[in-house]
Amino acid sequence: MILLAGAIEQPVYPIIAVRDGIVFPNTENVLVFGRSKSITAVDIAMKKDKRVVLLMQKNTTSEDPRPEDLHQIGVIAEIQKIVPGEKGEVNALVKGIKKIRVVQFTKTEKDGYLEARIVEVIDDVHEDEETQAMIKHISGQIKRAINFGKSVDLVFLMNILNLNSANDFSYQIAMVLDIKETERQILLEEVVLKPRLIREVEYINREVKILEIEQNISSKTQKKFEKGMKENFLREKMKTIEEELGSKSDKKDLDEYQEKIMKAKMPKEVQEKTLKELKRLQQMSQFNPEASYVRTYLDWLVELPWSISSENNIDLKEAQKVLDADHFGLKKIKERILEYLAVIELKRKNETRISDVESVRNVKDEKQKEEKKIIKKKEQQPTILCFVGPPGVGKTSLGKSIARALGRKFVKMSLGGIRDEAEIRGHRRTYVGALPGRIIQGIKQAG
Template sequence: MSEFKINNIIIPEELPVIPLKNTLLLPKLFIPIIIQRSRSIGALDFAQLHNRLVLFVTQRNSEDEISRKDLYEVGTIGRIVSVFKLPDGSSKLDIEGLVRARITEFIDEEPFFKVKAEPFSLIIRDSLDEKALLRRVLEQFRAISEARSAPTILPEIVYMLSQLKDIEHLMSLMIVNLNIDVDNQQRLLELESVLDVLRQLNMYLSREVQILETEKTVARETKKQIGKMQKELFLREQLKSIEKELGVDDEKDEFDSLKQKIAAAGMPKEVEDKALKELSRLIKMPAFNPEGSYIRSYLDLLVELPWSKKTKEKINLKEAEKILNEDHHGLPKVKERILEYLAVQKQAGKLKGPILCLAGPPGTGKTSVGQSIARALGREFVRVSLGGLRDEAEIRGHRRTYVGAMPGRLIQGIQNVKVKNPVFMLDEIDKVGIDFRGDPSSALLEALDPRQNHAFSDHYLEVPFDLSDVMFIGTANRLDTIPPALLDRMEIIEFPGYTELEKFHIAKNFLLPKLYKDHGLKKRSITI
């Protein structure tokens, strides 16, 4: 290789190497570095004994222990200007970058890297393309330096670049003042012509200018949006104050509570959609609209109904027989038929057979037998008296368009016991009448028919309710006044009248103990 001179300094063919981590030395620039690895210290000692020249090569990684494969092939030959020993054994160097160099051969790796290197300067063609690109690059650099987002580029740097005649010095100074990462700086260092370097810088600077323009646009939009948000915030604060004065906050809490109750009620999808629709109407409705109270009452009913809540049922025939005997004297045939009915229900799981109707004179224990059946099944008990009932709306409910509308007695009974599978006693079913207000017995037919009562229609409710889990029991004093269609749905269990002796035993063994208990008396404290 022919002799290579730079700044009257002869560059030897063999040079020690100091690897650089996360930094890079560019020609024509001065930089400080700190070294502490043994190989770097060895290379420094060698250079100080000879010509103070070192090849500074950037590592491909940031590891402390490296091999020749971890070094880039192109670096910068630098002159050590000064050395300052630090207390921890490391050294601070001031370096002047001289010229690019390519490693052609590794001579040694221990005690430091020593290589043969071939220096090279950038090829300058002084063409129109070079001049045009240089002017373009300088304009873009000036535009970036004037941007608010790039305050690190000092005006003095821009002025210095405009005065420099050494194009390699100009490009090194520009590269080091731009936010270019080490890997891209290394790619620029490896290029061999000024034109190639200018092209790469032009691409980078064009992208940076576009980013700055986008940042300005985003900043303008953000400022505009912040102004809009501040205005909205101010208006919302005013609205909160107004709502607080009007008590709207309490309403919002109520609406949130209703929404949570609707979600937790276990409603079928159709019913939940209806409830949410009504809630939406209520929210949009003016605070003093009288219809709001009707919607609130309706929603309260929907969330209180046991759409999926059941009493866990355990049918124990021996226990049922024991309860019937404890609560009632005599009635062997009645008890036998009831036990048969319960046995069939236990076997079938869910009985869809006829409804029990307990028929007999007043005072024979029909209602109390119904209570005993509920106790034997472990179910809730609800009783509705139908005596003198002539309005169909009492069963099906009133339509919500009427003032004072209410659900029918069946839905009210279910609402009160809070489970969907109670024992439901329809007392005095034989006294249901018919007049101009409708036929209540036809509404009862739907409730008692196993094929229809899974979707019972209540006018007030407006959505179907499943009554198929309810165990209905009717009571009657006479059978001839029960409508034939209704009578056909029921299985009659006759309650005979009691003899005088049976009445005596009932009074002694059932009525008196109950009276003692109700009045807090002891048996020995009273004599009959």
């Protein structure tokens, strides 16, 4: 219920429209007036009793508000001090006196400023245990908000902590809350204390929650920034120390590794793994014991013949001459070797003929293409020759003769006396003195 005082006596005061700087009764604030109507109203008030009526605009973007663009409930305020600005505006320290309601506008925008007849609005102040509990809660939340970084003027803070009137406390809180203009007007128009305090509890809880989230985000960002700065500083310091210790050649070594990796023409997966290991090596200190393991691993990778291969140069007559020149007798074995070479040559010729025919003929069915690829892949699987016999009968020399007849390199891998499969498969890189297995070593030797 709104109680109107002075229904018979209705004084007339100049009106100033404000966008968001409304003051509440018994509160102070500094307002800036720049519009001509507002400055005229201030001049008229200073010539009389220094009192003006502050009304909030319904639309804050309106530059020339009319009476219907203003809220009916506002505050009559006393101008305590004015300071002219550099651009013609007026800075005024105003203090809210009491809440009022506009009854009738006596002057409009046509007269150069607004003026209205007003009546006082008296609040319904009823204090009980619930209101005291809400006041205590709001006080605690204000302190939390300040701890989270909310900026509150010292004068407002002292007034809030030292007020005995619950109604004045509510108005002081309304001044420091970070709320929208419409929410501030709702608090001003609320004449019953308890509902106003309930709204203020809701607003302060929301503000504290937002401030808490902002502080958490700021704290996490600051920690990440400090960590990044620390890492950059230590990294630069480490580089300087290494340069002083004579490790400038490390960059040259890493560039050489990069060049060797590109020249090796590795498969895509192998190249990605190799570049990843090189990146790890770049980030390591030369004193890191793992750096030597990574270097050894990279050395083996770049030295393997990834893109180097030799063609089978099969000439049965030449192969017969080589076998006869290297070995006497062994007629059945030589015939089996020549059969093996003849089959390889026949397969190669068939594959060449098929590829030539397919290059001319367009195969429309994709399924047929895939089946032919699978068949071709199976045909390309090599046959293994196995020589069995006691030592000294010529097994190794026959292998050398076959390699010489084909124009291929020959690698001998002896497995005699090996008791650990790691000798064939290779050791883990983390072991001291770890090496690849015999097969990889043979490939490197052949390359």
